[in-house]
Amino acid sequence: MNVTVLRLGHRYARDKRMSTHIALVARAFGAQKVVYDTLDMEIAESTGKICKEWGGDIEIEFIDSWRPYIQDFDGDRVHLTMYGININDCIGDLKASKKDKLVIVGGQKVPSEVYSLADYNVGVGNQPHSEVAALAVFLDRLFSGKELERDFLGKKTIIPQACGKKVVEKRR
């Protein structure tokens, strides 16, 4: 199952770190691609640097219009929103469906059309918090935590330690 994340409503200055964290979370938690509806090459650059050092592939794409992108997606379209069905009540169905997933994360104002274009509106809880947090928990549940055990085949690899830091560097 491939996962694409669609980040809606990125604002160039205000959201830069948040939108970059979206890409890093997507990469670390098993997605293949992140799509933004606003061009911001800094996001692509900072994510690219991480991939070059730590491995893992995450494709970054910028599109002009989210509407046809959502409409044409072949798979389950999942919109993360605090107004949606609690993840505890729908993650079973989403895991059972082996279709590719488009995970849509917005900012504060998501057009109402997104709710109707989505196949699932899912609340990672029904309280306001963070789109970065919602994405991470959703992917962690979708992949049952196994996404955190992949080998990213990077130049640098962490050897987990009970105390301190251990990083090995490989020529690949």
Place this chain on the structure above:
Amino acid sequence: MNVTVLRLGHRYARDKRMSTHIALVARAFGAQKVVYDTLDMEIAESTGKICKEWGGDIEIEFIDSWRPYIQDFDGDRVHLTMYGININDCIGDLKASKKDKLVIVGGQKVPSEVYSLADYNVGVGNQPHSEVAALAVFLDRLFSGKELERDFLGKKTIIPQACGKKVVEKRR
């Protein structure tokens, strides 16, 4: 089991949104308190507004020095770091221990002393991503997802919908 989150190294301008998201995630995912080692009343104000509207109590505290705070904490001190033991390999022990938890989340540069003061250094995966994401996934695992089903007893309550938004307002 009570959970306190300690956010280290908040930088006034650059980290404001990220540090506020830490507080909102702490609240939404079942922590009781968030502690910052840098005074920033805007974080307290924006979190307070959310609590006033949506309910739930989260205590915000500002301290001068993290060292004695960590040392004196009565419970399990858990430092979230990508260099730590993978959460998949230690969350069982942390759930089995019924002690209160201090969950320490840093920014990019965490003093090495924090690693030795912590009882557990835990990696929410061993890849760089986001402290907001790490906190959310850690708390979601710690509470087995049940934290997302609590009633926050707010003025506003969301009635989860398959499509659209439904909010009821109550006088409490």
